[in-house]
Amino acid sequence: ELKVEQNPLFLSMQEGKNYTIYCNYSTTSDRLYWYRQDPGKSLESLFVLLSNGAVKQEGRLMASLDTKARLSTLHITAAVHDLSATYFCAVDEETSGSRLTFGEGTQLTVNP
Amino acid sequence: NAGVTQTPKFRILKIGQSMTLQCTQDMNHNYMYWYRQDPGMGLKLIYYSVGAGITDKGEVPNGYNVSRSTTEDFPLRLELAAPSQTSVYFCASSAQGGRWNQPQHFGDGTRLSIL
Numbered sequence: 729e730l731k732v733e734q735n736p737l738f739l740s741m742q743e744g745k746n747y748t749i750y751c752n753y754s755t756t757s758d759r760l761y762w763y764r765q766d767p768g769k770s771l772e773s774l775f776v777l778l779s780n781g782a783v784k785q786e787g788r789l790m791a792s793l794d795t796k797a798r799l800s801t802l803h804i805t806a807a808v809h810d811l812s813a814t815y816f817c818a819v820d821e822e823t824s825g826s827r828l829t830f831g832e833g834t835q836l837t838v839n840p
Numbered sequence: 841n842a843g844v845t846q847t848p849k850f851r852i853l854k855i856g857q858s859m860t861l862q863c864t865q866d867m868n869h870n871y872m873y874w875y876r877q878d879p880g881m882g883l884k885l886i887y888y889s890v891g892a893g894i895t896d897k898g899e900v901p902n903g904y905n906v907s908r909s910t911t912e913d914f915p916l917r918l919e920l921a922a923p924s925q926t927s928v929y930f931c932a933s934s935a936q937g938g939r940w941n942q943p944q945h946f947g948d949g950t951r952l953s954i955l
Contacts, residue, residue, distance in 0.1 A: 771883075
């Protein structure tokens with residue numbers, strides 16, 4: 729059974745600081761997705777990572793994938809309050825076709 | 841472009857009642873999914889469909905049923921509501937499955953309480 733673990737689960741940081749969210753998964757996969765969820769809202773796709781070494785950047789967020797280590801990171805640079813949300817990674821297990829297994833999410837709060 | 845539309849947005853049910861959560865998408869996606877999200881948790885897959893007439897169980901299918909008679913619609917049925925089914929339900933769709941590089945697109949969710 730595929731397991732996806734994120735850490736930290738809760739992150740409180742100051743504006744302007746940098747931090748990294750980690751996503752570990754337990755089985756072979758080269759398909760990993762990052763989503764953002766604002767309170768009471770739906771999930772918004774942030775990044776699609778499709779191969780070992782993939783790196784994607786959008787604004788202050790950068791995601792990477794290391795399939796050998798079964799690890800993805802979401803790096804936040806110079807955080808701003810608007811980044812406050814819950815971030816989920818989701819892994820598409822190779823044998824499942826297109827079924828995603830989600831991590832528990834990292835609740836990020838950026839304080840002024 | 842409406843994307844994935846879920847109805848209703850909120851519902852309160854009594855134990856033992858039945859209901860159908862509706863989901864429709866206008867993107868001509870062949871893959872559709874139902875998830876539940878419990879408070880403070882990630883999403884768990886209930887059922888999914890790879891095309892009209894084809895459905896399969898996800899991680900937590902017990903207490904639910906689905907059907908897929910058209911590409912656009914993927915309703916989720918709760919037959920005998922139980923308090924453990926109190927959750928937020930999300931429907932999602934994707935083009936040709938996640939392996940074709942497309943992320944899943946999510947609806948706004950249905951917030952369901954069973955009392």
